Every structure is written in structure tokens, then in C-alpha cells.
Amino acid sequence: MTNEIPQFALRAYALFYLKHGTREAFKQSDLDWIVSSSMKKKIFSSLLKAGWLKKEKRSTYKCIGPADIFRGLLEFKxxxxxxxxxxxxxxxxxxxxxxxxxxxxxxxxxxxxxxxxxxxxxxxxxxxxxxxxxxxxxxxxxxxxxxxxxxxxxxxxxxxxxxxxxxxxxxxxxxxxxxxxxxxxxxxxxxxxxxxxxxx
Incomplete structure (x- = not known):
């Protein structure tokens, strides 16, 4: 199930997707020096909860593809x-x-x-x-x-x-x-x- 996300999370998703696509895993440290530690946690929490990212291993993540996200936004829930x-x-x-x-x-x-x-x-x-x-x-x-x-x-x-x-x-x-x-x-x-x- 996919849900809408706030603007701050959308910008972070755009960065992750353009940098890593859907195949390459990344860590929360991608946002080091960009946002505060608390904001970083908020971004990842929002993206995971809304179904825009998936957790791979303990500390790595992958983007869900935009087509899957948009399809999920319009599915019957x-x-x-x-x-x-x-x-x-x-x-x-x-x-x-x-x-x-x-x-x-x-x-x-x-x-x-x-x-x-x-x-x-x-x-x-x-x-x-x-x-x-x-x-x-x-x-x-x-x-x-x-x-x-x-x-x-x-x-x-x-x-x-x-x-x-x-x-x-x-x-x-x-x-x-x-x-x-x-x-x-x-x-x-x-x-x-x-x-x-x-x-x-």
C-alpha cells in the first residue's frame, strides 16, 4: 500500500531515486551534512511508512519505482x-x-x-x-x-x-x-x- 508523502520526503525520494534508481541500495548517511539527524529520521520514517522505500538489510534501503508508487496511490484500499x-x-x-x-x-x-x-x-x-x-x-x-x-x-x-x-x-x-x-x-x-x- 502506498500513501502520499509530505514535500520534505518527496524531495528526499527524488534525490535517492536520481542517485540510486531502484536497484542500488543506500544508507541514511546519504543525507549526512544535508539535514539534521532528527530530520533524517523523519524523512526515512515517512518514506518507509508511505511505501516509497523498502528496507533491504539492517541499515540499507532501496527506492520503490515511481510507476509502482503511482499505481499504489490509486489502488482501492x-x-x-x-x-x-x-x-x-x-x-x-x-x-x-x-x-x-x-x-x-x-x-x-x-x-x-x-x-x-x-x-x-x-x-x-x-x-x-x-x-x-x-x-x-x-x-x-x-x-x-x-x-x-x-x-x-x-x-x-x-x-x-x-x-x-x-x-x-x-x-x-x-x-x-x-x-x-x-x-x-x-x-x-x-x-x-x-x-x-x-x-x-
Whole structure:
């Protein structure tokens, strides 16, 4: 998993990559006489944690290639990450349609990948910290960015069911929403056929 890095780490990565590429190992001492000891530790910690460097041996490192980094920045992380959350949530709207229809309707691509998630209003601080800690952009009620992001919808109560380890709105509610939008006709028909009487 790759995450974005701060400017100071980006400059250091550029130096390491231009100097060593992805094949040649290097040490933290490459930054001696350039930055302070504490800044050096901060740079290496940031690059390792974000997945831009890998540790080879006890004191040597190698750069991850830029193509792998950029691909990693746009990979889908939210479905696995949200399973680790300790507060209630439920995928809603188009995200619920997507999950209930076994992804026969997909609203995402590498360019734009929104997830619509209801959370309890009282837990908003927790969710902000959770997504900040995991470098996932999020917005409250509406917003957009490149790649994967969350639209948090704070509510007073949540009704959720489990599907493949994810909490989502009940099938009936999701079907109703899908039936009201022609774009989701294929997903609606898929769900009706798959779940039959359970969907009624």
C-alpha cells in the first residue's frame, strides 16, 4: 500500500531515486551534512511508512519505482481498511447498490472512486482521525477528488447488515434506491434475480 508523502520526503525520494534508481541500495548517511539527524529520521520514517522505500538489510534501503508508487496511490484500499474500524458505519446509496449487486454496477475507476458511508454524528471525530491516519481523503455529505475518497454522511442512527465483512444498508432499501434511477437498472434486475423473495 502506498500513501502520499509530505514535500520534505518527496524531495528526499527524488534525490535517492536520481542517485540510486531502484536497484542500488543506500544508507541514511546519504543525507549526512544535508539535514539534521532528527530530520533524517523523519524523512526515512515517512518514506518507509508511505511505501516509497523498502528496507533491504539492517541499515540499507532501496527506492520503490515511481510507476509502482503511482499505481499504489490509486489502488482501492477502503473496503479492506474500513473492516478494521471500531465504530458503526454502513455503506449507503450507490455504494450499497455496488456491493449488493456483487459489483455488477461499478461506480469507480482509478480516476474517481467515491464511497458513500453513513456514520453516527457522535462518531464524526473518530472517523476523521481514522481516515486521516490512513491517508484516505474524505468529505462531509459531498465532495470530490482524484482517486479513492469517502463521502461521510453523519446521521442519528444506522441500520446495517453484513455482506462479505462489510456493513451495508439492507437489501430492500438498496433495491428501492436502485429502482428509482434508470442508470442502475442492470444492478436492480441483477439483485431482484439473485435474491428473489428476499428482495421483495
Amino acid at each position: 477502503v473496503p479492506e481498511l474500513i473492516k478494521k474500524a471500531e465504530k458503526p458505519y454502513t455503506f449507503t446509496g450507490l455504494s450499497a447498490v455496488e456491493i449488493w449487486s456483487d459489483y455488477s454496477y461499478v461506480q469507480r475507476g482509478m480516476e474517481k472512486s467515491p464511497y458513500f458511508v453513513k456514520i453516527l454524528k457522535k462518531d464524526l471525530k473518530y472517523w476523521r482521525e481514522f481516515f486521516n491516519k490512513n491517508s484516505i481523503p474524505y468529505y462531509i455529505n459531498k465532495g470530490s477528488t482524484i482517486g479513492e475518497y469517502i463521502i461521510l454522511i453523519p446521521v442519528d442512527s444506522i441500520t446495517a447488515v453484513d455482506k462479505n465483512g462489510l456493513k451495508i444498508e439492507p437489501l430492500k432499501k438498496t433495491l428501492k434506491e436502485a429502482s428509482e434511477n434508470e442508470m442502475y437498472l442492470y444492478a436492480y434486475n441483477y439483485m431482484k434475480e439473485k435474491y428473489g423473495y428476499a428482495a421483495a
